[in-house]
Amino acid sequence: MNLRRTGRYQLALLLAGVLFLVLVASSALDYLSLDQIPNRGALLGLPAVALIGGATWVGLRAFQQAPTVRRRYELWAGTLFALALLLWLLVLDVFVFTQQAGPKVAALSALACLPPTAFGLWVVHRLDREEKEPWRLVLVATAWGAIVATSLVIWAESLFQDWAINALVPGPGLDATNAFSAGLFEELAKGVAVLLLYLVMRDQFHDVVDGIVYGAAVGLGFNFMESIGYMTYLDSLFGPTAAGFQWYHRQVLDLFFGHATYTALVGAGIGIARQLPGRRQQVLAIACGWLGAIAAHFAWDAWLTFFPLGTGAITLIQVHLRVLAMNGPFTAVVLVLLLMGRRIEGRNLVRQLGLEAESGAGAIRPEEVSILASPGRRLGARLAAGPRGYFRLGRLQRAQIALALGRWHRERGEQDGPQDAEQDLRGRILQLRSAGRQGFTGRS
Amino acid sequence: MTPRSDEILPLYRAIKLVGALAIVIFVAGALEFVSFEPPGQTTGTVARIQGVYAYNPDSRSVSGEPAGHFSRGQPFAAVVDWTSIPAGTQVAARWFDSFGEVVGQAGPGNAEAMTENAVPVALPQGLTQNIPGTYLFVVERISHGQPVEVLARRLVEVERT
Numbered sequence: 241m242n243l244r245r246t247g248r249y250q251l252a253l254l255l256a257g258v259l260f261l262v263l264v265a266s267s268a269l270d271y272l273s274l275d276q277i278p279n280r281g282a283l284l285g286l287p288a289v290a291l292i293g294g295a296t297w298v299g300l301r302a303f304q305q306a307p308t309v310r311r312r313y314e315l316w317a318g319t320l321f322a323l324a325l326l327l328w329l330l331v332l333d334v335f336v337f338t339q340q341a342g343p344k345v346a347a348l349s350a351l352a353c354l355p356p357t358a359f360g361l362w363v364v365h366r367l368d369r370e371e372k373e374p375w376r377l378v379l380v381a382t383a384w385g386a387i388v389a390t391s392l393v394i395w396a397e398s399l400f401q402d403w404a405i406n407a408l409v410p411g412p413g414l415d416a417t418n419a420f421s422a423g424l425f426e427e428l429a430k431g432v433a434v435l436l437l438y439l440v441m442r443d444q445f446h447d448v449v450d451g452i453v454y455g456a457a458v459g460l461g462f463n464f465m466e467s468i469g470y471m472t473y474l475d476s477l478f479g480p481t482a483a484g485f486q487w488y489h490r491q492v493l494d495l496f497f498g499h500a501t502y503t504a505l506v507g508a509g510i511g512i513a514r515q516l517p518g519r520r521q522q523v524l525a526i527a528c529g530w531l532g533a534i535a536a537h538f539a540w541d542a543w544l545t546f547f548p549l550g551t552g553a554i555t556l557i558q559v560h561l562r563v564l565a566m567n568g569p570f571t572a573v574v575l576v577l578l579l580m581g582r583r584i585e586g587r588n589l590v591r592q593l594g595l596e597a598e599s600g601a602g603a604i605r606p607e608e609v610s611i612l613a614s615p616g617r618r619l620g621a622r623l624a625a626g627p628r629g630y631f632r633l634g635r636l637q638r639a640q641i642a643l644a645l646g647r648w649h650r651e652r653g654e655q656d657g658p659q660d661a662e663q664d665l666r667g668r669i670l671q672l673r674s675a676g677r678q679g680f681t682g683r684s
Numbered sequence: 685m686t687p688r689s690d691e692i693l694p695l696y697r698a699i700k701l702v703g704a705l706a707i708v709i710f711v712a713g714a715l716e717f718v719s720f721e722p723p724g725q726t727t728g729t730v731a732r733i734q735g736v737y738a739y740n741p742d743s744r745s746v747s748g749e750p751a752g753h754f755s756r757g758q759p760f761a762a763v764v765d766w767t768s769i770p771a772g773t774q775v776a777a778r779w780f781d782s783f784g785e786v787v788g789q790a791g792p793g794n795a796e797a798m799t800e801n802a803v804p805v806a807l808p809q810g811l812t813q814n815i816p817g818t819y820l821f822v823v824e825r826i827s828h829g830q831p832v833e834v835l836a837r838r839l840v841e842v843e844r845t
Contacts, residue, residue, distance in 0.1 A: 405839070409831050410780055410822055413720030416713050448695055476844070477815055505702065512699050515692045525696060528703025535706035542713060577698055584691055 245442070252439040255432065260293060262392060291324035292387055296380060300440055314376075321383070341472040349471040349483065356491040357382075357464045360500065364456040367578060368449045369615045370589050371641050377437065377444055378457045384433035385461025385503070392429035397421055412545075419541030423534040430458045430499070431506035431530055438510045446645055448511035448581035451529075452574060455507020459499035466499070467491055493560060497567035498540070504574045505533040511581065515654060536570040585645075589613060592644040592651075603669040604640050612640055636672040639665060722832055731775070731823040731835035732768035736760055739804045746802050753841045756813040761788075761804035762821045762838060769795035769835060774826040777803045782817025782842075792826045816844040 295317045302313035341349075365378055400421040408414045434454045438445050445451070467490040475483035490498070509529015513522040547562040549555050590613045596604045604612065611617045618637050625633045643665045649655040650662065735750025739761035746761050754760045764777055773795045779788030790803045803821070805814060821838045824831035 405820060406837065409721055409824065409834055410778065410784070410820060411720050411831060413717045415784065416717045416720075420713065509699050509702075512692065512695045516696060521696065524703075525699050528699045528706070531706035531710075532699075532702035535709040538713060539709050542716070573698075573702060577695065580695055580698065584695070588691075 248439045248442070252436055255436060255439075256293070259388070259392065259432065260290075265395075288324045289388060289391060291320050292383065295320035295324060299376065299380065303441070303443070324387070341476040345475050345483070346468065346472050349468045349475075349487070352471075352487050353464050353467045353491050356495055357460055360460045360495050361457060363496075364453055364460065364500070367453050367456075369582060370449075370585055371446065371638065371645060373444060373450055373453050377441060378453065381433055381437065381454045381457040382461035382464075385430055385458035385463075385499070386465040387461075389426070389429040389433065389458065389462050390465045393425045396425040396429075400425070415545070416542045419538050420534075422541050423537035426462070426499075427502055427506060427530065427533040427537055430462055430503045431455070431510075431533065433458045434503070434507045434510050435526075438514060442514075445511070445514060446649070447515055447585055448508050448577055449585055451507035451509070451511020451514070452504045452578050452581070453507070455503040455505070455510075456496075456500040456574075458507075459501070459503035460495070462503070463490060463495070463499040489559065493563055494567070497563050497571050501567060501571045501574055502533040502537045505529050505536060505570065508574060508577045508581075512577075515652065517653065532570070532573070536567070540566050586613075588648045589641065589644050592647040593640075596644060596647060601666055603643055603666040608640070612637060612644070632672070632675070636669065639669045639672060643669060720830070725825075725827065725832040727825065727833060729769060729773065729825065729833075729835050732765040733821070733823065733836045733838050734763040734765055734801075736762045736821065736838060736840050737802075739802065741804065744802070744804075751840070753843055754814070755843055756816055759804060759807075759814075760840065761802040763801050764790075764798075764803060764823055764836075766795050766798040766801070769823075771796040775823060775835065776826055776831065777821070777823045779803065779805045780820040780822075781805075781808070781815050782819065783815065787819075788821075792829075814842045816842045818842075 298313055298320060299317035302310045302317060305313055361378065361382060365372060365375070401418055404414055404417045404421070408417060434451060437454050438451070445454070467487065470490065471483040471486045474486050506529050509526045509532070512529070513525040516522050516525055543566065544562070547558070547565065549558050549562075590609070593604055593609045593612050597606045597609050611621050622630045622633045622637070643662065646655065646662050646665060655661075736752070736754075737746035737750055737760065738748045738754070739746050739759040741759055746763055751760075762777070762779070766775075769775055771794070774792055775795050775798065776789065776791035776793075778786050778790075781787045785808070787808060788803055788805045790800055791798060805819065807813070808815060819840050819842060821840070822831075822834050823836040825833040825835055827833075
């Protein structure tokens with residue numbers, strides 16, 4: 241393990257330690273300050289968070305293991321994660337927002353939010369056309385947004401708002417202050433997941449496209465949990481119509497425009513930093529992405545009231561226009577960064593595939609270059625390979641693209657993994673090819 | 685910037701532009717904050733809130749002991765001792781619910797002209813009970829038609845059940 245990698249791991253460990261202490265403090269504050277039912281929630285929440293931390297640790301270690309041992313680690317991580325989810329569902333039942341509405345409404349709200357969030361994740365996962373991020377990492381990012389980030393911000397925001405309400409004049413000034421606290425704390429809590437992935441999972445974090453994918457996944461997770469909280473709260477006050485409207489606003493209208501966009505901006509900054517040579521440039525890129533996310537979040541929360549809603553049917557149009565006008569420009573920025581990143585990635589993929597084919601190592605054949613360079617042709621080749629060959633060929637294609645991307649990073653001096661990793665990958669590709677007994681052209 | 689990172693340069697510039705845009709937004713937010721929370725407005729005046737009491741809307745009177753918690757169905761009002769504020773001071777009193785909406789108000793007017801001591805919370809339109817959560821009551825000093833200083837504040841809790 242080289243020095244750069246060791247440094248990153250140490251920084252990640254330090255971050256994880258600080259976060260755990262914050263979560264313990266948050267849980268302890270819950271226990272001391274809230275009444276009986278949330279106390280039980282806090283007591284159940286702490287082990288759930290510890291289990292999520294354990295599952296993440298074991299899951300990440302699985303990537304470092306040989307394939308034969310990896311499965312055991314993955315099973316452990318999956319078990320810990322499932323236990324954490326179960327505990328968290330218990331927390332959900334008794335969580336402060338659901339007290340009045342009850343567990344039935346909470347469960348219904350969660351069920352209603354699942355399909356749109358799953359759809360959102362599916363779309364986000366497909367954003368990277370060349371090398372899709374592993375589902376397990378995307379889901380870990382989502383779980384972080386839903387469970388860890390929400391736990392991190394509860395007390396930070398509450399204490400800040402408690403100070404603000406006792407110190408400032410109520411009105412737009414106070415609203416702006418509270419909006420700033422929401423932007424700052426929530427984007428910090430969400431973005432730290434992307435930062436940890438950047439520090440620890442460098443092999444699966446290639447560029448700006450990957451950063452946007454992981455960031456948006458964290459945002460979707462956060463949006464999922466926040467939607468449940470708001471839906472149950474509004475149901476208890478105004479009934480199911482209000483909860484239904486909240487569902488539509490957060491899970492349909494705002495699905496890609498709100499938290500997903502904000503945290504995608506954090507991810508974009510981190511993804512760009514991944515490919516910058518100087519430490520100062522890296523820090524500046526990460527800071528700019530983070531500032532962009534906080535500002536976008538702040539602008540929505542603080543200036544929402546500048547777009548007052550009318551009454552009657554026109555309100556529905558106004559609600560949509562408001563989201564488009566206020567969050568649309570930030571989503572457009574994310575899309576521009578995504579398209580720029582995809583063009584750079586695509587261009588370099590083609591070049592590296594060609595260079596690898598020319599090398600004559602056999603991992604990529606000249607006739608495979610044009611197929612591997614196009615997502616549509618890759619799919620066509622997999623479909624042509626039949627039901628059994630589809631997945632086998634998919635594995636081969638993924639390994640070949642990983643090799644090309646590895647070459648790209650090596651050429652740019654960004655590779656800090658073991659020197660022989662590229663050669664190992666070539667060996668694995670040859671194994672996969674011989675196991676399949678056919679290349680893309682059908683020849684053995 | 686080294687030649688090998690040239691292809692990332694447009695992305696690097698774009699994210700720096702995002703950072704610059706963020707700073708513009710923060711400056712706009714700071715200007716908004718300063719215009720509604722102008723510095724140098726502290727006079728040191730303190731208004732006296734006698735307490736928050738159960739309120740009868742029919743008789744428009746308060747009863748019982750001051751309290752910090754109320755049930756959703758219980759109307760309540762804050763009682764202000766307007767004589768604790770120097771004469772000639774422009775003041776107003778406002779109630780805010782947990783959504784930050786104004787749900788009760790007295791004034792604005794000169795402190796000596798304020799006759800109603802009890803400032804009740806009004807039910808939101810279409811509701812038969814108060815919304816649960818933390819309610820904030822403030823007595824504010826007004827300058828040029830805008831609240832600029834909080835002379836007294838009180839928080840009460842409306843229970844969910």
